[in-house]
Amino acid sequence: MRVTWSAVLLGALFGFGQAPPAPLERGTLRLYYVQKPIGYERYEISPEDGALKLTADFDFTDRGGRVQLAATLRTKSDYTPTAFQAKGKSYRFVNVDSDVRVEGSDAIVRADGAAESRVTLPAQFFTVDGYAPFSAQMLLLRYWKQHGQPRLLRTVPGQPTNDVIVEARGREAIRIADKVTTLERFAIDGVVWGRETLWLDERGTLAAAVTRAGGLSFEAVREDLEPALVQFVQRATRDRIGDLESITRANTPLKSGTYAMVGATIVDGNARPPVRDGVVIVQDGRIADVGPRASVPIPEGVPTVDVSGKTLVPGLWDMHTHVTQIEWAPVYLASGVTTVRDMGNEFEFIISLRDAVASKRALGPRLLLAGLVDGPGPNAFGVYYAATVEDAKQVVGKYHDAGFQQIKVYSLITPPLVEAICAEAHRLGMTVTGHVPNGMTIDQAASAGMDQIAHLAIRGEAGSDDVNRTIALLREHKTVIDPTQSWNELLGHAAGSPIAAFQPGVARIPPPLSRLFSNAGTAGIDAAAARTRLERGLRIVKALHDAGVPVVAGTDEGIPGHSVHREIELYVEAGFTPLEALQAATIVPARAMKLDAELGTIEKGKRADLVVLNANPMDQIRNIRTVRWTIIDGRVYDAPALWRSVRFQP
Ligand SMILES: [Zn+2]
Numbered sequence: 340m341r342v343t344w345s346a347v348l349l350g351a352l353f354g355f356g357q358a359p360p361a362p363l364e365r366g367t368l369r370l371y372y373v374q375k376p377i378g379y380e381r382y383e384i385s386p387e388d389g390a391l392k393l394t395a396d397f398d399f400t401d402r403g404g405r406v407q408l409a410a411t412l413r414t415k416s417d418y419t420p421t422a423f424q425a426k427g428k429s430y431r432f433v434n435v436d437s438d439v440r441v442e443g444s445d446a447i448v449r450a451d452g453a454a455e456s457r458v459t460l461p462a463q464f465f466t467v468d469g470y471a472p473f474s475a476q477m478l479l480l481r482y483w484k485q486h487g488q489p490r491l492l493r494t495v496p497g498q499p500t501n502d503v504i505v506e507a508r509g510r511e512a513i514r515i516a517d518k519v520t521t522l523e524r525f526a527i528d529g530v531v532w533g534r535e536t537l538w539l540d541e542r543g544t545l546a547a548a549v550t551r552a553g554g555l556s557f558e559a560v561r562e563d564l565e566p567a568l569v570q571f572v573q574r575a576t577r578d579r580i581g582d583l584e585s586i587t588r589a590n591t592p593l594k595s596g597t598y599a600m601v602g603a604t605i606v607d608g609n610a611r612p613p614v615r616d617g618v619v620i621v622q623d624g625r626i627a628d629v630g631p632r633a634s635v636p637i638p639e640g641v642p643t644v645d646v647s648g649k650t651l652v653p654g655l656w657d658m659h660t661h662v663t664q665i666e667w668a669p670v671y672l673a674s675g676v677t678t679v680r681d682m683g684n685e686f687e688f689i690i691s692l693r694d695a696v697a698s699k700r701a702l703g704p705r706l707l708l709a710g711l712v713d714g715p716g717p718n719a720f721g722v723y724y725a726a727t728v729e730d731a732k733q734v735v736g737k738y739h740d741a742g743f744q745q746i747k748v749y750s751l752i753t754p755p756l757v758e759a760i761c762a763e764a765h766r767l768g769m770t771v772t773g774h775v776p777n778g779m780t781i782d783q784a785a786s787a788g789m790d791q792i793a794h795l796a797i798r799g800e801a802g803s804d805d806v807n808r809t810i811a812l813l814r815e816h817k818t819v820i821d822p823t824q825s826w827n828e829l830l831g832h833a834a835g836s837p838i839a840a841f842q843p844g845v846a847r848i849p850p851p852l853s854r855l856f857s858n859a860g861t862a863g864i865d866a867a868a869a870r871t872r873l874e875r876g877l878r879i880v881k882a883l884h885d886a887g888v889p890v891v892a893g894t895d896e897g898i899p900g901h902s903v904h905r906e907i908e909l910y911v912e913a914g915f916t917p918l919e920a921l922q923a924a925t926i927v928p929a930r931a932m933k934l935d936a937e938l939g940t941i942e943k944g945k946r947a948d949l950v951v952l953n954a955n956p957m958d959q960i961r962n963i964r965t966v967r968w969t970i971i972d973g974r975v976y977d978a979p980a981l982w983r984s985v986r987f988q989p
Contacts, residue, residue, distance in 0.1 A: 360386045366544060368473055369565050370399045371558040373685060373711075374572065374722045377401055380559060382474035390415050395472035397429070403718045404431050410472045418482035420466045420495075429471040430553040432830070434858045437468040439495055448497040451857065461493040467500060469854065470531050470550045473559045477545035480505065480525055480537060494529070499854035501529035501986060508578060513538075513546075515566045522546050526578060532851045532899075533666035533985065534582055536575035549575035553855070554896040556663050556685045569687065576688045583665035583692075583701040586984050590669070590702060592974035594644060597622045599637045602647030604955055605629065608925045608940035610918070613957060619651060621947040624973040629941055644975075650955040650962070652921060653941050654678060654948030654971060656928040657704075657903050658821045659793055659893025662692060666985040667899060668703030673981035673989075674900030675950035675966040678938060679704045680893070680928070682747050682772070682793065683711030683721060690741055702976065707745070707932055709772055710738030712760065714751030725752065731759040739767045744932065747793070748773035754787060761788030772819075782809055785818045791931065793893070795822035801878035813888045819931040821893035822880050824873070824913075825905040829897050833869045834860030844901025844964070847988040856898065877913035884915060884923075891931055892924035899987075904964045911960040920960060947973040 362383040370378040378399025385392050390413060397408040408427035414420050423439040438449040441460065449455045450468070463486050465479045483492055483505045492503045508524040522538040535550040548559045549571055560568050598621055605617035607629065618635040620627040628635050637643060654677025662668070662681050671679060681689055689708060695701035712734045715724040725731040735746055746764045748757055748771060757779070761771045765788065772791035775784045781796045792813075799806045813820065828841060838845045838856060845856065861869060884890050892910070894902035903924065910920035929939025937946050949970040954962035966978045979989030 367562050368559040369562060371568065372401055373556050374568060380472055382472060393474055393478060395474045397471045401431060402720055406430060408435055408471050410475060412475050412478060414478060417485050418478050423466045425468050429469045432859050433855060435468055439466050446495050448495060450499060456497055458496040463489060464493045464495055466495045466498060467530050468498060473545055473548050476530060476537060480539060481543050499850045501849055501851060503527060503529040513564065513567045513570055532849050533664040534579060536578055547571045551663050554663060555661055572685060572687050576691050579665045580691050580695050580701065583668055583695065586669055587702045590976060590980055590984060593977055594975040595973055597641055599641050599643045600646045601632065601643045602645055603649045603651045605651045605941060606957055607942060608653040608922060621973045624947055626941060626943055626945050626947050628943055646951055649967065650952045651941060652950050652952060653925040653939060654950055655903055655924045656892065657894055658891040658928045659823055659895050661896055668701065669981040669984050670900040671704040672702060672969045672971065672976050673978040674903055675969050676903055677704050677948040677971045680707045680709060682709050708743040709745035709747040710743040711747045711749060713749035714753060716751055719751050720749050725756050725760065728759045731756050732763050735760060735763040739769060745769055746771045748776060750774050750777050752776045754779055757784065757787040782812050785813055785816045791819040793821050795876050795879060797879050800875065801882040806879060810883055810886045810888060814886050819889045819891055820883055821891045823893050823895045824876055824880060824909045825902045826895040826897050827876055828873050830859055831869055831872055832860050833864050833866045834858060834862045836866050842898055842901060842905055844898050848898060849986040877909060881913040889927050889931055890923050891928040907963050908960050917957045917960045921956060
């Protein structure tokens with residue numbers, strides 16, 4: 340029991356004889372976003388009529404934006420919930436307004452302004468609405484422990500969560516100086532999409548949590564354990580890579596080694612017309628031969644796979660992602676993506692994941708890494724900063740030594756440091772991508788040496804003199820653009836209008852992700868105005884492409900997997916041919932990353948990264964969504980099984 344004098348005093352002052360009971364427990368958790376300290380969660384647990392009342396204030400500031408959530412959770416003394424309210428925001432664009440009241444064997448549930456509904460409760464249940472507040476997840480674990488540690492813990496029907504899978508992962512010691520704290524580690528799956536790690540101490544108090552917010556890593560650490568932040572991240576990383584290895588064992592390739600795929604239409608990704616009734620011979624991870632059946636002999640003894648009626652395209656790329664959780668690995672393969680360029684992540688996590696995939700211990704797309712660096716200051720992003728040329732050299736060197744291909748500069752880097760970063764990166768054989776920093780134009784960023792630019796940082800209208808000048812300059816500098824149009828569409832669509840109108844994949848995502856995206860969008864505009872804004876961007880994308888500026892498909896995450904398909908569709912809406920749109924997600928990024936000798940097309944000698952589609956995207960670009968099998972390095976994976984492994988519908 341930890342009660343401070345101020346609480347007792349406050350209680351005494353409050354009600355003139357009806358003082359609220361002093362709290363039984365209180366705690367403060369430091370909140371971190373991608374390891375940068377950004378705020379606090381403060382909670383108290385007080386007795387109330389023989390039961391318990393948790394109140395929590397969750398409060399952080401991310402890149403200048405304040406995010407606050409207030410929550411109350413009432414439970415019986417055995418932690419069975421009786422009422423839950425949460426109101427505020429849990430992330431920049433995630434509004435929360437949840438109300439659950441238990442009445443006997445029913446609950447009255449209201450979520451995000453929707454009408455109240457009465458639902459029947461399961462025999463055992465808990466109630467949460469996302470990762471915040473963490474103290475509610477602490478009580479979820481206490482409930483789970485006191486109720487027989489069920490493999491699946493049901494949540495209140497009608498709430499935007501999955502049923503929750505809790506697994507105890509053993510005890511471990513956290514060391515700070517010479518003080519050792521023994522904690523119990525838990526994996527929780529379903530509160531957010533994918534697994535979180537939480538640690539309780541011997542009294543059942545939350546010590547730390549590692550989760551994700553808005554797709555990036557988010558941590559909470561009890562104040563006295565703050566120096567152990569990186570230890571927590573490392574242990575959570577080990578736990579998660581172990582989980583991905585389990586998913587890998589449960590999804591062994593349907594085929595590998597030497598085999599021939601026979602009968603498909605082959606769209607090889609070059610400008611050639613598709614090959615009907617084609618053959619691809621795969622041998623030890625590479626394409627040994629490819630062409631029409633009539634001219635490609637299948638050596639004796641080579642097993643064949645009949646893929647007639649299907650279409651083969653090169654493995655897709657996502658050139659702007661943040662693979663912050665292992666669940667992305669099966670998602671990418673399920674959606675036909677065999678290579679991704681990660682645009683900023685937790686160092687400890689992403690290099691472990693890259694190595695696990697590269698060594699084939701874990702399935703997943705091949706990972707190319709861009710290391711994030713920002714300028715210092717309260718609004719900075721991440722934990723790697725450069726304020727001086729010396730800093731710039733150091734941070735570029737750190738990423739280089741860890742095998743990163745690129746540096747990603749972020750918004751607060753100053754112009755002279757952009758030049759310093761580019762010079763050092765180029766000296767070490769790396770390239771530079773990222774945001775156009777504040778206080779610079781895209782023209783200046785390209786002239787300062789940035790090889791690539793993330794997002795469509797061009798103001799004005801396609802066809803205007805200004806935009807034409809910029810496009811000419813980008814062409815001259817051979818600057819590569821990843822315009823993230825699907826991300827713009829997702830955040831820019833009229834708030835309240837259904838995402839399914841442009842993104843059919845949204846129907847297949849698990850409830851916590853639906854929750855995340857349910858109020859993404861722009862307030863105060865209608866669908867027509869949102870579309871007009873999007874089309875302005877698409878016209879510029881088309882003008883870039885027409886001028887010969889390489890445009891590469893990137894999502895900035897979005898709807899996992901499905902946004903890659905949407906990005907490709909949007910290029911066709913912009914005026915690309917279906918083949919050109921496919922190339923923006925295959926050979927053009929392969930060239931931009933100097934890997935086109937190995938990847939990017941279906942050609943003899945290249946790596947066998949292929950997608951088997953049920954329908955031909957050259958007929959209708961939306962057929963890019965019909966992934967049946969994905970082949971990476973010659974290993975054939977079943978897309979529906981991979982979707983199911985991370986709680987998506989296939
Ligand atoms: Zn990004």
